Amino acid sequence: MINYLYQLMWLVLHILASIYETLHFVLLRLQALLLWSYDLSYNSTTLTRRDRAFLQRCKAELTKLPRHLNIIIGPDPLASVNESVVARILSYAQIIGIDCVSLYDLRSKLDGQISIENLCKSSKASWSKLQHNQFEWGLDTPAPETKTLDKNGYKENGVHQENGSACNGDIYQNKTPAHLKIYQISDIDNRAAIAKICRELFEQRKTTKVQNLLTDRKQLEQHISDELAKHIKWKIVDPEFSIIFNRDMCTFGMLPWQTRFTEFHTFETGRYVNAESFAKLLYGYSKCEQRWGK
Structure with missing residues (x-):
């Protein structure tokens, strides 16, 4: 009973x-x-100006920012993460001052898996392919409309231009916009890569090199890290912050060797992805204190 x-x-x-x-x-x-x-x-220029001003205010209030932002897109169909959503996140990351973004999409191509190269081609942003699954992405800086002219220069929306153009409330003095590095991560770059490297070490366990590595744990860790870097063909800073688009909190095997100290946050399924929701996640990350065992 x-x-x-x-x-x-x-x-x-x-x-x-x-x-x-x-x-x-x-x-x-x-x-x-x-x-x-x-x-x-609103048109795209007005939205960009608004988002830039809002994120710059947030940046002044944040106590810390991640250098490497990681995005994990899980298999949850309700998350509805498409190229437009990822493009907005990339633009927000560049405005806020993040150095690089890595994307790990678990979905298949039939389910809408995002390709960074296709995303860059379809966007208006300037981009270039650096090497294996590594890209450089930058925002366009459209020339502003000239409204008034004085003897010292042009004035646009109350901002004075000095050898450059006023765009979205900022002054550029012959400076090109900063580019954001983007990395595409696949299944073979995480646990499968570690298993392959460990298998090779086991097969060579009787050699002098491996025996020396086994006597020094730090050297062994460094060797595995170097081999992983060779596998993915680029070296990146370990991600400090990861956004998971899935109802359940799961890393899905996302670079387990490099995410030992990563803060993972789940983006609420169904919520609109805009500058405000992105900034809310950054505020949550900024409040996290890593005490390193103290």
Whole structure:
């Protein structure tokens, strides 16, 4: 009798949790629709100016920023992460001052897997392919409309231009926009790569080189790190911050050797991806204190 009662209570709780999750998701989608409709009423230049001003204010308040931002897109179909969403995140990361972004998309091509090269080709941003799955991406800086002219230079929206152009409230003095490095990570770059390297070490366990590595743990770790860098053909700073687009918190084997000290945050499924929601994640990361065992 008691077991049946427990099963009934568990079933009721499961139903209530499912109803709450569904209603919460619908509420977020309605909110996303309203925000999307609001953004749709403005042109891209106005949106870029607004987002840049907002993110610059946030940057002044943040106590720390990640140098390497990692994006994990899980198999959850409700996440609805497409090229437009990733392009917005890349632009936000560049505005806020992040050095590089790595993308790990677990979906198949039939399910909408994102290719960085195709994303760069379809966007208006300037880009170049550096080497294996490594790209450089930059925002366009359209020439502003000239409204007034004085003897010292042009004035646009109250901003004085000095040997450059005023774009989105900033002054550029013969400076090109900073480029963002982007890395495409696949399944073979994580646990499979580590297993392959360890298998090779085991096969060569009787050699002098491997025996010397086994006597010094730091040298062994450095050897594995170097071999991993050779496998993916580029060296990157370990990601300090990772955004997971999935209902469940899971790293899905994302570079386990390089993510020992990474802060993982799940982006709420159904929420609209804009500068405000991106900044909210950065504020959460900024408040995290890593005490390193103290």
